[in-house]
Amino acid sequence: MRLRIDDPADPRLDDVRDLNRSDAADRRLVIAEGPLVVGRLLESRFPVRCIVGFGPKLDALEAEGVPEDIPRYEVSRETLAAVAGFDMHRGLLAVADRAPETPLAEILATARTVVVLEGVGDHENIGAMFRNAAGMGVDAVLFGNGCGDPLYRRVVRVSMGHVLRLPYAHLEGTYTTWQRSLQQLSDAGFHLVSLTPDPAAEHLADALEGREKVALLVGAEGPGLTEHAMRATDVRARIPMAPGTDSLNLATCAAIAFYERDRSTRSLG
């Protein structure tokens, strides 16, 4: 069903209204922006509510196939800007309802590599984490205490839609208790590795060598992992840094660890 809408006040456009102000997070929606990410939302487990875009963008999307029961609203650039609250030059948005995350047991049953985040509130870092994890063959992202919302609009965009594809789950507990959930990972055969800038830690390559299943723990830029979390892991691993420099960006550190993990499994066959 495709309809042209020219009135910015039309209630059928409410799902994409004032996106910058409320970020739609309060409305518990998932927003995909641009053709690539909209395509990934359509292929995902999230039930799509509507698609809003410029005529040519909708034409291109429909040429690749869109389920007929999803409403598609054709709007002008001016109308979309008036509704969304900013100029959306990519001209294509899709909105979905949230869906339950993947059960932890299901993830642990098949995963060989997972990353566990603690206290990572920055949405750009969470998005980059999903992009890097997907690109480097990590099987799932697990959230410890104090992390940002993985379905926040900015995360979806920065992840290039990979947050819609890659399984993730939240570990239960508070600031000082969530670490107990890591026991489930140990029970499932995972070797738990904390990433830390501590020069006394093992070289990353040594920490990962010969391990069949690995969980990489990463803390926020600045504070890093809590001592509570590191104590719950098997080993502390560092990426060597030049003297007098700053630590790397969080998602970059993780990407290096994902690379080393993939590299170390080459010899496992």
Add this chain to the structure above:
Amino acid sequence: MRLRIDDPADPRLDDVRDLNRSDAADRRLVIAEGPLVVGRLLESRFPVRCIVGFGPKLDALEAEGVPEDIPRYEVSRETLAAVAGFDMHRGLLAVADRAPETPLAEILATARTVVVLEGVGDHENIGAMFRNAAGMGVDAVLFGNGCGDPLYRRVVRVSMGHVLRLPYAHLEGTYTTWQRSLQQLSDAGFHLVSLTPDPAAEHLADALEGREKVALLVGAEGPGLTEHAMRATDVRARIPMAPGTDSLNLATCAAIAFYERDRSTRSLG
């Protein structure tokens, strides 16, 4: 010399005027923002013209020592916002004149690892490249054709000031001729390695193994290196990616290559 200035029209504040509009690039200045980067500018080879900031920020800087001949202008938050054109909550800026880049021959005389960029116009990527290069022990950044200005304000900021410390140089030539300059690197004993997503390329670890001096070539996100550039190198290297995913961010790719380079030199002793 410290002076309080309350008139936003005062010509002594011209160096920090309308920073967003002109980005000061037209004026051939170097702008450092925030205490960390200002400190790095003061330690750099760039001649500092003035420092502008809130009283407490200047107090803290002066406590660490500032050459007496550098003018320091104390301003209110309102004055600084009116002059710079945006609210500068970190409250400390320093401005320097540009200085000549490091001669290529001087870099090649001592460097063991360099990165060479081609067609990288994105200032955020250039800044992240410097941050990662400094952090992972890369000795210099070399610019092939078509790259952005390494002294652009955003580069200085994203690099966390490392662009002010790490040597860099531009290789001469046009789009199709700059690659000849790579011969100078070969003559100096560098093994030239192109980074590419091409699945037919060698694994990065194999491409770097056992090499005493390495130059890593990186192209822009999207188009990547030109065929011209890749032909001028000794080997094409890839970072393994999961099927159906996107390539990694440029600076992230480079960080992984820097890590592997450091890792491969561990056994060289």
